[in-house]
Amino acid sequence: MPHPIADRTGTLMDYGLHIADFTWRSGAAGLGPALAAHVRNAEAAGIRRITVMDHFWQLPGIGPVEHEMLEAYATLGFIVAHTEKVLLHTLVTGVIYRHPALLAKQVTTLDVLSGGRVGLGIGAAWNEEESDGLGFRFPPVAERFEQLEETIQICLRMWSDSEEPYDGAIWQLQRTLNSPQSIARPHPFLMIGGGGEKKTLRMVAQYADACNLAASPQIAHKLDVLRGHCDAVGRDYDDIEKTAMIRVDPSSTAASVTAQTAELAALGFTTTYVFSTGIDEPSRVVELLAEAMSE
Template sequence: MRFGMFIPQGWRHDLVDIDPAEHWQTMHDLAAYADAPDSGWESIWVYDHFHTVPVPSETEATHEAWTLMAAFAASTSRVRLGQMCTCVAYRNPAYLAKVAATVDLISGGRTEMGIGAGWYEHEWLAYGYGFPDAPTRLRMLREGVEVMHQAWTTGRATLDGEFWQITDAVVQPQPLQPGGIPMWIAGGGEKVTLKIAAKYASYTNFNGGREVFSEKSEILRGHAERLGRDFDSITRSSNFNTVVGTDAADVERRLAEIEARVAPYLGPAGTERYLAAFHAADALVGTPREIVAKLEERRERGLGYAIHYFPGIAYDRSGLDLFASEVIPALAD
């Protein structure tokens, strides 16, 4: 199994009480931590969002994903760089293909492209994108992925589409990676998203409990076989909300610290929604032994890549150290 970690960027109220002038240094230091040769982390990730969750805040920062990608590309040397995931509608896909190719060049060929249809209605409307229904957003995803595929395999893109009209757009420089930047298609939509993934993706990313993961995997297999694609060439990944402690009491202490940190900003209802993510069926909350057991079960179902969100690492890296020393070595390829 391979491992990635999210860098806190404010979206999930994970930089509160840190002066905004110190945010970049906080993110930079965590990226450097992951970039160390013996860290165990293959990749670092950010979210592509503009407004905080679960409550859109007027005062708390959410740092922009592709600006951070360029900064991490220039300030790290080993770790791979991804977003989980870029919303296809927030940027013209030919422009996005060019941005990503430039980031790949800066990074020395370490960029990943996580791409999805988007879902956060509040920020869509606030930034003037409208909020089309899910089938429309999925058609936008299909067109956007096609544009990026053309751009990175031919250096040009043309599409007379429903949403974008692109005419011989030149995308130079080309990505350094042969065949273009690896595409991570995010989402588990069975009829459209997984079909797009079966055609274009090097990686998929979908969440849910164990049975859901197995069901989505079989649907992906069916799409791949119908397209003549080797199912095993597609690495399946999932994101996990992760809190690890040395024992049950330590886990509870860490959860209480998270609650105390966000409660002043979210209020009772928002705090309850925030904490629910760490009690969901696909959360990884427990001791290293417990987390290893859960991930081993997922690996048996075909999970090849686990990307972890640790809510408190801007303030305390001890849980990150514990995970890196006891969980990763038990499962790493």
């Protein structure tokens, strides 16, 4: 893989392409070729990670709910076939959408078929409107976080050498067999997304390889909270990758992108996932990131 860029402070900063909007000039009929070209161009430009949302409707703030949205794991499989080096994962999977064993098997399958390039991004889910519309049960927040922790534990169990049963409060598995096993060892890349201070960041400290936080005035405080959870569970804070997410739009420039990422790098973030709104030609996003990486 190409080496991550260094920001002006000398801190290494990696860019990820987060594809959150599929409403492109190509239209739905041309979406397959357009997406294939987009991810190939991103990889050729030196982008080292590509992620997709795990939603079924478009999100408010990005576009109308009726706009195009592709199912995440089928889309990742398509992207696997059109890339060679990039790390791929969801940003992030809503825990309520899939049985934990199915999710572990999906990620394992893609990891194997990609040669060890597919990980899991996961969170507690939040989109009640989407869930109600499509008939997904949307449990109370405490239950969703209980599901999140059990799902992470099940995935890690299935990615281990153990086939022992799992007996949780929500899920019970009689045999955690997973064959073929993931190529990425000891397990596929695991990111927990979200900035909840009591539960989410505690789970990051306990289980995850990486966190993902929205760029906001509270972001430095969130890192302080994460550090406290790491101290509480005996985890080295520096072992956890700190990643953030920023938005670009038609007014964004390479200078504005690098200014944002320099601020994040100064706080200790090493990867910034970039998503776009209002840009209907995906090559423009790649061009913008390539220009930012060259500054």
